[in-house]
Amino acid sequence: MGMKDLTEIASISGKGGLFRIIKPGRVGVILESWDEKKIKLATNPNHKVSILADISIYTNTDEGSIPLEQVLRKINKEFGDDPGLDGKSTPDELMSFIEYVVPEYDESRVYPSDIKKLVNWYKIILKEAPEFFIDEKEDAKEESKEDKEQPTKDKETKPAAGAKKNTPKKKQ
Secondary structure, three states: OOOOOOOOEEEEOOOOOOEEEEEEOOOOEEEEEOOOOOOEEEOOOOOOEEEHHHOEEEEOOOOOEEEHHHHHHHHHHHHOOOOOOOOOOOHHHHHHHHHHHOOOEOOOOOOHHHHHHHHHHHHHHHHHOOHHHHHHHHHHHHHHHHHHOOHHHHHHHHHHHHHHHHHHHHHO
């Protein structure tokens, strides 16, 4: 199953790692830990569950934030498989990392712990759903191909023009 966005991925405050949303339950949602263990878990109202698609990073721009998805893709474009940070990185390293990836980040509202989480999530997604990053690149290639190959659209119209030539014959 190709993962194109973050709508099925959640984080739970107080629990490390990420969880895949399997299905909504009666009270909460049924989640599965996104790792080798694949632990299933039913959330309750006390769990603070955040869907990754809804998470963004505070910025000093007019929008006020940048979606996590965009940030993750940007990290992938710049750093590929290795963002060069881990759980042992210093706050300074973490902050210079976010400054590089999101220069307009809001210094008063983004903390080293947020960046540590971001890097951790990035690594999990890279491992569990590398296609999240690959699809985007292929879509971009497709689009640029279409722009370049507009003559093919003319070719497609030629048979239609040929079909018109046939119509008078039918009338005769």
